[in-house]
Amino acid sequence: MRNPEAYKLQICTSQFFPSVARLVVAAFLISLASCGNKHGMEKINKSATIQVKGSDTMVNLAQAWAEEYKVVKPAVEIEVSGGGSGVGIAALIKGTISIANASRNMKQGEIDLAKKNTGKTPIEYIVGYDALAIYVHKDNPIEEITLEQLAQIYVENGTVKKWSQLGIKIPGAKSDKILRVSRQSSSGTYEFFRERVLNNKDFELGSLDMNGSKEVVELVGNAKTAIGYSGMGYATGHVKMLKIKNSDGMTCLPTIENTQNGNYPLARSLLLYTLDEPQGETKVYLEWTMSEAGQKIVAVNGYVPIPPGKTDSIKIQL
Amino acid sequence: MGDNQNSVLAAEYPAISDSKPVSRPRRPYWVITAERIFEGIIRLSGVSAIIFVLAIFFFVFKEAVPVLFSDNFNITQFLTSTKWYPTSAVNVRYGTFSLIIGSFSVTILAMLIAVPFGLGAAIYISEFCNKKLKETLKIIIELLAAIPSVVWGFIGMTVMSKLIVNFTNAPVGVNLLNGGLILAFMSVPIIVSIGEDALKAVPDSYREAALAMGTTKWQMIYRVLIPAAKNGLLAAVLLGIGRAVGETMAVLMATGHSVHIPLSFLDSIRTLTANIAAELGEAPAGSEHYRVLFLTGVLLFCITFIVNLTADLVIRGVRRK
Numbered sequence: 001m002r003n004p005e006a007y008k009l010q011i012c013t014s015q016f017f018p019s020v021a022r023l024v025v026a027a028f029l030i031s032l033a034s035c036g037n038k039h040g041m042e043k044i045n046k047s048a049t050i051q052v053k054g055s056d057t058m059v060n061l062a063q064a065w066a067e068e069y070k071v072v073k074p075a076v077e078i079e080v081s082g083g084g085s086g087v088g089i090a091a092l093i094k095g096t097i098s099i100a101n102a103s104r105n106m107k108q109g110e111i112d113l114a115k116k117n118t119g120k121t122p123i124e125y126i127v128g129y130d131a132l133a134i135y136v137h138k139d140n141p142i143e144e145i146t147l148e149q150l151a152q153i154y155v156e157n158g159t160v161k162k163w164s165q166l167g168i169k170i171p172g173a174k175s176d177k178i179l180r181v182s183r184q185s186s187s188g189t190y191e192f193f194r195e196r197v198l199n200n201k202d203f204e205l206g207s208l209d210m211n212g213s214k215e216v217v218e219l220v221g222n223a224k225t226a227i228g229y230s231g232m233g234y235a236t237g238h239v240k241m242l243k244i245k246n247s248d249g250m251t252c253l254p255t256i257e258n259t260q261n262g263n264y265p266l267a268r269s270l271l272l273y274t275l276d277e278p279q280g281e282t283k284v285y286l287e288w289t290m291s292e293a294g295q296k297i298v299a300v301n302g303y304v305p306i307p308p309g310k311t312d313s314i315k316i317q318l
Numbered sequence: 319m320g321d322n323q324n325s326v327l328a329a330e331y332p333a334i335s336d337s338k339p340v341s342r343p344r345r346p347y348w349v350i351t352a353e354r355i356f357e358g359i360i361r362l363s364g365v366s367a368i369i370f371v372l373a374i375f376f377f378v379f380k381e382a383v384p385v386l387f388s389d390n391f392n393i394t395q396f397l398t399s400t401k402w403y404p405t406s407a408v409n410v411r412y413g414t415f416s417l418i419i420g421s422f423s424v425t426i427l428a429m430l431i432a433v434p435f436g437l438g439a440a441i442y443i444s445e446f447c448n449k450k451l452k453e454t455l456k457i458i459i460e461l462l463a464a465i466p467s468v469v470w471g472f473i474g475m476t477v478m479s480k481l482i483v484n485f486t487n488a489p490v491g492v493n494l495l496n497g498g499l500i501l502a503f504m505s506v507p508i509i510v511s512i513g514e515d516a517l518k519a520v521p522d523s524y525r526e527a528a529l530a531m532g533t534t535k536w537q538m539i540y541r542v543l544i545p546a547a548k549n550g551l552l553a554a555v556l557l558g559i560g561r562a563v564g565e566t567m568a569v570l571m572a573t574g575h576s577v578h579i580p581l582s583f584l585d586s587i588r589t590l591t592a593n594i595a596a597e598l599g600e601a602p603a604g605s606e607h608y609r610v611l612f613l614t615g616v617l618l619f620c621i622t623f624i625v626n627l628t629a630d631l632v633i634r635g636v637r638r639k
Contacts, residue, residue, distance in 0.1 A: 174487035184575070184596050185405040200407040205400070205416070206578035208490065208586055211596060222483070223490045 047075045048281040054088020054101030057130060057188050058270055061301045062101055065289055068297055072288065076281050085188070092273055093117055098282045100273040103130065103188055111318050120275040124316045127289050129304040131254040132192060132266040133232040134242040135220045142168045144243040144251045147197055147265060153178055153227065154193075156202040163225065173224040180207035181216050181228030189213065193229050196266055229266075232259075233302015256299075260307040270303060378615045385609035396613065402577045404597065404607040412610045414617070416579050420587035421621075423580050424569060425562045427498030428505060432562075433555055435502070436509025440554070443510065444517035445539060456511075463507035467568040474500040474572030488584035490574060495583040497573035501565055505558035512557060516550020517543060549635045556629035564622050566591035590618050 052062055059082035066078035088100035093114045106114075106122060114122050134150065136142055145166075152160040160166065162176045169176075182203060183190040194200060210216045216230040221238025232254040235241060243251040244265055258264040278286055288294050295305035385391050390410055399413025443455050478499060479491025488495075520543055528538040544551065566589075574586025575596065594611050601608040 173489075175489050177489070179489045185403075191405075194407065202403050202406050202409065205402060206576055208492070208574050208576045209588075209596075210575070219490065219492075222479075225489045 049077045049079060050099065050282055050285055051097040052078060052080045052099045052101060053083060053091050053097045055085040055103040055188065055270075056082045057085075057103040058101040061128070061270070061298060061303060064297050064301055065294060068293070069285065069288065072293070073284075076285065078285065089273065092122070092275060095275070098274065098278070099286070102271045102273060103192070103268060105269075105271065106273060106318065114275065118275055122318045123274050123277065124318060125272045125274075125286060125290070126269045126306065126316075127272055128270040128295070128298040128306060129259045129267050130270055131232045131259045131264055131304060132189065132196075132229050132268075133235065133254040134244065134266075135217055135228050135230060135235070135239040136242060137170070137220060137224045137226060138238055138240045139172060139224055140168065140170050140240065142166065142242065144245045146245045146247075150244075151197050151199070154180060154182070154203055154207070155198045156204045158204055170224050175225055177225060179223055179226040180204070181219050181223075181226050182207035182209050183213075183216065183229075184209045184211050187211075189230065192268060193266075231302060232304075256304050259304040267304070270298075375616075375619060378612055378619065382609055382612035382616050385606055385613060388606055388609075390606060391610070396610070400577075400579060402593075404601070404610060410606070414590065414593075414614060416577050417588055417590045417593050417614070418617075419579050420573070420577075421563060421589040421591070421618075424494055424497045424501060424573060424587060424589060425559060427494060427583070428501035428562045429555070429559055431498060431502035432505045432509060432558055436506045436554070436558065437513055437551060439506070439510045440513030440517060440551075441539060441543075444514045445535070445543070456514075459507045459510050462503075463511070465504075467504065467565055468571070470500050470504055471568040471571030474568060478572065482584075486584055490586065492572055492574035493584050493586045494573065494580045497569045497587070497589075498583075500568050500572045501562045504565060504568065505561050508561055509554045509558040512554035513547075513551050516547040516554060519550060520546045549632050553629045553633045556625055556632065560622055560625045560629065563625060564591065564618070566595050570595050590614055594618075 052066070054062075059080065062078075062080040066080050069076065069078055085100075085102040085104050088097070088102060089106055089110050091097045092100035093110065095118055106124065111122055114120065134145060140163075142163075149160060149166060152158040161178060163170060163173075163178055164176050183193075190203075194203065208219065210219060210228075213230045213234050216228040217234045217236055217239055220226045220228040221236055232241070241253055243253050245251045246263075246265065250263070252258045252263045254264050254266070259267045272286065272289070274282065274286070277283075290306065292308075298305040386393065391412060396412055396414055397418075398415050399411060400416040401411040401413040402417065403409065403411045439455075439459070443452055443459075447455065474496050475492060478496050482488055482491040482493070482496055486495075524542055524546055525538060528542040529535075533541065569589050570592035573589065573592065575588050575592060576586035577588050577593075578585060580587050594614055598608070598611050601611060
């Protein structure tokens with residue numbers, strides 16, 4: 001028979017040992033990490049932190065910039081957070097951040113408040129564009145749509161409910177009813193669509209409200225009778241983007257050129273705001289986001305960069 | 319001999335002979351204190367459930383209450399209107415009727431599927447199968463109950479939705495039918511385990527008596543066992559309903575998230591729970607929208623409370639017998 005004391009001891013060690021091992025590993029990792037830091041610290045001295053806050057649409061882009069900027073200029077730390085365009089602008093007015101991201105323009109009230117509170121003038125920089133594409137299933141024969149038709153599909157008590165009303169018969173579809181795919185009401189894309197297409201009227205209820213840009217495109221790709229809206233960067237092989245027909249009969253696809261030259265109606269600017277002319281590192285960072293390297297990141301993230309040669313007109317003093 | 323023994327006793331135990339009261343040996347103080355502390359802790363954990371429920375109800379209600387006095391809000395509209403426009407730019411309306419119908423329709427569908435399956439499985443496990451199979455089945459059913467709801471939702475979104483599109487003429491696979499099936503899968507294990515307990519609680523003498531009267535096994539089950547265990551079986555069903563009404567993640571993923579009164583099994587719906595989960599995160603704290611969502615929570619709390627209370631009263635009925 002086993003000596004109970006020895007047995008107890010064995011239990012103790014067997015329970016204890018893994019945690020010791022874990023501790024050792026953790027300590028090792030920490031020391032490695034701190035070594036890395038020390039090495040870094042010798043070379044660079046964190047000289048500045050730039051606080052950036054605002055639009056959820058832009059938060060991925062802002063993160064990507066911050067990541068890349070670490071490589072470009074390790075001494076400067078960019079802290080990015082989301083919360084929405086309004087939150088970012090409010091923080092800028094309070095003076096707690098240096099740069100506000102916004103996917104909408106500052107309202108006159110906000111500009112006045114900023115001037116009153118801080119005595120400084122907000123400055124707006126256009127750093128790129130986001131185009132909202134209208135997606136249908138790839139088998140759908142429809143090629144173009146007007147904003148009026150789109151509004152009648154989506155608006156409360158709208159008149160267009162069936163594809164046949166648009167003169168469309170979808171091959172292989174089991175139903176004629178238009179399956180509306182939308183976003184949940186908290187989404188900025190939802191608000192943008194409501195503002196531009198529905199003139200701020202309400203959506204008809206009963207659409208499938210997805211909680212991400214990608215989900216919209218995925219669902220439309222799986223349902224033949226569906227229509228949906230999402231950022232142009234989310235296109236896949238299962239969906240088709242529609243051309244939008246202007247009132248003068250011109251049709252255009254959401255392409256980079258059509259967004260840059262202003263022909264595509266469902267495009268919005270991605271904006272940065274500062275108070276007064278930025279100084280020091282903030283100024284350098286802003287210039288970098290508008291440089292070729294910064295604009296490449298805009299394109300990589302599925303947005304539309306500013307056309308080269310137009311970079312001088314992107315700064316507006318409010 | 320007797321005297322001798324007495325004197326020995328008197329020498330060894332003086333207390334017996336001179337009958338003076340002597341204090342009993344006491345346990346050390348720290349043992350007594352520790353005992354008291356543990357008693358307190360155990361008592362606290364017993365009462366804590368009550369405290370938690372009351373506190374949760376209080377906080378949810380406290381967040382919701384200011385909206386009841388708001389000008390934009392009207393309790394009749396809240397309960398009977400189908401127009402859910404919490405973030406409208408022109409006309410904010412808070413009508414949860416389609417969400418209530420959504421919750422009820424998916425629950426009823428789930429129960430229509432789960433109750434026959436669940437009770438059938440309970441009867442089979444309790445009455446028909448041999449001991450080895452019984453143990454295996456019970457373990458597997460417990461395992462089924464342990465699958466997280468997000469995994470069920472994922473199954474609904476991927477596997478089930480494809481099957482539904484293939485076998486019906488639904489334009490999209492995330493709908494009432496999908497949500498109902500997923501919820502049925504989730505409630506069956508509860509119905510089976512509680513239903514089986516209820517059947518097991520019926521004394522064997524009932525079975526023996528019935529069989530001795532010359533009934534077949536089937537007659538014994540539906541004429542004797544089910545009436546005898548009916549309260550327990552009803553409680554099993556009600557707890558299944560409670561599970562289905564309160565479920566969030568799976569229905570959020572499987573029902574298509576569409577504010578709409580369903581006209582067929584293939585329509586997409588939105589439930590009260592899914593609506594809270596989807597919108598609360600981004601409703602600014604303290605705003606009207608936020609408070610209305612909390613009010614929806616109160617509504618949900620009331621529904622599940624009624625279901626659970628009914629289940630509890632029914633179970634108590636079982637015990638009284």
